[in-house]
Amino acid sequence: MGHERRCKLDVPRDLYEKVGDRKRIRKLIKIGLLSLKVASLEREIADLTDKIKGSRKHLTELPHETERLYELLGKAIEDKGVLEKMFDKGK
């Protein structure tokens, strides 16, 4: 009973009279919902495509950034050696 009640739709009477056929009403609702679904999926796909584009850019830049840091690190390690030597000399 409950399930049957849930599976009933309130269609505005003027619209119902205009269409005039339950079967056609159901069909139009299905087509309307499917059109919405298509629009929603298209939006999700567009969002995903943008996200992938952004991530790819980040992914391309990261190795260069890491490489730059490795260079700075190498130089800082060299400097540390010099600083320690000078510090020991000055003791």
Next chain:
Amino acid sequence: MNIQRKKVKKIALENDCEILETAKKLGISLDSEAIRNIIGLGMGSFHVESKLKQTVKELEEKKEELESHFKKIALQTIKLEAEYVGVRNQYGRIFRDNRVLAMHLCAHTPMNDHERRVRDMLIQKYIIDSKLA
């Protein structure tokens, strides 16, 4: 007697609960106004149900494919970011060590010109311009 005519007509969906499932997935409540709009969309659609179902299927497949691709990129990014953060932290530690050593050197008197130049350059680098890259 003033009998008011009901403004809605109840329509049973019979075994066709696909409508309810689709509406639920889309987060749409099927009140009479929403139904009016949805029927309006249905009337305005140039496509038949089977064509729309096919389109939905294709789009869902494409979405799945993109999601899987995005996950792969995200995994690669996590690995590279971990390496980047590791190197950055290591560099930060060494830089701070060098800063402390350079501060101690400020009080030292250099032995010769070369040492003075090196000392001044390192003091400039690690104290005066002390910005972490």
